[in-house]
Amino acid sequence: MSTDATADVVVIGGGGAGLAAAVSAAEHGASVLLFEAEREIGGSTQLSAGMLTAAGTSVQAALGVEDSPQRFLQHYLDLNHWQLKPGLVKAFCRQAGAAVEWLIELGADIPAKFSHDAHTPGLTRAGVEDVWRGHVPKDQGYGLVQVLDRARRRAGAEAVLNTRVERLLVEHGRVTGVVADGVEVRAGAVVVASGGFAQDPALRSRYYPDADAAGEDLFVVAAPGSRGDHFAFGDQVDAAITGEGWGLLLPTAYFQRLHHWQSGFPPRSRVLVGSHGRRFMDEDASYAVSSGIISAQDGPVWMVFDDRARQGLPPGYAHWNAGHVRSEADSGRTLRAGTLEELAGKMAVPAAALQATVDRWNGQLPAGGEDTEFLRHESLAAKGATEPPTEIATAPFYAARTLPAELVCTHAGLEIDAGAAVLDALGNRVPGLFAAGEAGAGVLGLRYVGGGNAVANAVTMGRIAGRAAAAG
Ligand SMILES: Cc1cc2nc3c(=O)[nH]c(=O)nc-3n(C[C@H](O)[C@H](O)[C@H](O)COP(=O)(O)OP(=O)(O)OC[C@H]3O[C@@H](n4cnc5c(N)ncnc54)[C@H](O)[C@@H]3O)c2cc1C
Incomplete structure (x- = not known):
């Protein structure tokens, strides 16, 4: 990079939001310079399933799914207890469908077929959506990043890798560029798309203390670049911060240390019980809500299964395999007992309640019946399960x-705001500064809305930010 670099638009971060911003700014005639701190672009977006939640798309229409941005908005706000700004969420809900169409035009392959999981390309319902709204692209997050990066090249937006932006240039309250590698880069506008802060323990404690509640069991699957640099950029311009206390934590057995694609999946025949020894949820409830249900329990939550389930675990996964579970039990960290009564003693739950819970379970789904309390048969059917779980x-x-x-x-x-402009503590736009993705807050809220909430936010708001930044 030369020492007197300039661009109409500088983008900080090369994940979904940054790439979408770069492509969109270039499409609107801007010269673009994108900085990515890591050796390769992609960030968490590249690690993700690439699923996008969006309403009113051609994929939905081809499958006869009736949906609209208005319906999406209602669902979105209700699920978030209306704790988000409706104006911003409305812009997101209206533009998410357009962003999916844009991705398809750029080359994303989202086939018009129903998919029962987050990994099979098509239209799915991985969250708590009221209609099928999860768009899964071919090759998932990696494929999505490739599509956007190819579009970036075609549009002539330059990317500089391995270069972490250190700070913003600010003159008379206006953002006029960035400093990266000690070099000042002047720009008409800057888009902060540097992702989240999952990798920074101090920022986690400050802005998402729920993560600390997991103690030593916490593990972070977000990309290494998720260092929360956006807060330092925000400090420079007295930016307002929002979304404190919110994020996405997935429930896992304590011994899982990787995302389930590598760690594996717990046995289907399992029940989750609380300190009262009873079930309290659908074990296959969407990840959008399951952590909240577990956190609301008084005391530890246990996953109970038997040796048949352990032995039936497929090989090839790092943690959920028969040998690993046995070694966890040998170490005493996973509790193991010859009878349910003995197991209940080790769990410190009432033995009669645990026995009744397991008896009830065995008499329901494994016997060909229904889980009338928690409707787990419906979740399993939605996931495409054809066989009932075993006793x-x-x-x-x-x-x-x-x-x-x-x-x-x-x-x-x-x-x-709805135009992806960063607001200051007074609620005014910071001239020359835009943000999107995890760095730009206000769309992702208290509850994760459907499979694909975060990638849809990154691409949709990134696209809006790029267009707005190009306009100056
Ligand atoms: C395993 C996994 C699976 C997921 N699955 C899904 C899913 O299917 N659907 C969904 O909606 N969400 C999913 N998510 C969440 C989703 O992927 C992210 O929230 C979203 O992609 C974030 O996009 P982003 O552009 O804001 O950040 P990122 O994609 O993380 O990009 C930010 C980039 O900025 C770079 N950067 C940081 N600081 C600087 C700096 N100072 N200078 C230059 N560059 C910098 C980082 O290195 C990074 O590359 C998943 C996440 C993970 C980890």
């Missing part, structure tokens, strides 16, 4: 502590 009846029995411990993304960041 929990083969000793030894196991109990593994389960808690929200896998940190996926964080929601606190620079407050933005």
